[in-house]
Amino acid sequence: MSPMQGYPAGRTALLFVDPYNDFLAEDGKLWPLVADIARSVDLHAHLRTVVSCVRQAGLPVFIVPHHRSEPDDFKGWDHPTPYQLGAARVQPFAKDSWGGEWHPDFAPQPGDIIAKEHWGGSGFSNTDLDYLLKQHRITHVILVGLIANTCIETTGRFASELGYHVTLVRDATAAASAAAMHAAHEINAPTYAHAILTTQGLVDALTARART
Numbered sequence: 001m002s003p004m005q006g007y008p009a010g011r012t013a014l015l016f017v018d019p020y021n022d023f024l025a026e027d028g029k030l031w032p033l034v035a036d037i038a039r040s041v042d043l044h045a046h047l048r049t050v051v052s053c054v055r056q057a058g059l060p061v062f063i064v065p066h067h068r069s070e071p072d073d074f075k076g077w078d079h080p081t082p083y084q085l086g087a088a089r090v091q092p093f094a095k096d097s098w099g100g101e102w103h104p105d106f107a108p109q110p111g112d113i114i115a116k117e118h119w120g121g122s123g124f125s126n127t128d129l130d131y132l133l134k135q136h137r138i139t140h141v142i143l144v145g146l147i148a149n150t151c152i153e154t155t156g157r158f159a160s161e162l163g164y165h166v167t168l169v170r171d172a173t174a175a176a177s178a179a180a181m182h183a184a185h186e187i188n189a190p191t192y193a194h195a196i197l198t199t200q201g202l203v204d205a206l207t208a209r210a211r212t
Helices: 031-040 043-056 082-090 129-135 148-161 178-191 199-211
Strands: 012-017 061-064 140-146 165-174 195-197
Touching: 012 043, 012 148, 031 043, 031 165, 031 178, 043 061, 043 140, 043 165, 043 199, 061 129, 140 148, 148 165, 148 178, 165 178, 165 199, 178 195, 195 199
Parallel strands: 012 061, 012 140, 140 165, 165 195
Antiparallel strands: none
């Protein structure tokens, strides 16, 4: 399906992954990890544009949050991933901390839907996201947020496997390096995503949808 064929009303939703202070605020624990790439793609401005355009189009916003860290999260686990063990040391999005609060520019608004927190990369695995999307009759998902080659990619792949139409917005995400961004969008995304757009491309597509 070409993106310019439109996104069906009542069937399309934005998935905003991990809009936490620790990722998006200058003093966030993980901001230094993604800061160079985020600035190079003008991440915050593009996220604001995407969210504003989606809301103006009357599309629902689903917040897809990572688990808020606690010190003993992985105690007794048989095989936490290296990524999870790293998070255990850094304690990103720590429960009851400023870093685990929503970034004020992207906090959920009335009517937004917040999925249960995911423990790994996928916003679907061991959460209620698929159930919530299906109950709202969503078939098309647009992914933005962080990080491009981890939670965005894994959530997008899982969505595709579950039968959703998947759109990635390449300049409304970031990663730890240019190589990671390249791999996420140029190498891996074409194997599962139905559309890979810029923010302007998404705005054009949603505007075209509104005119039909």
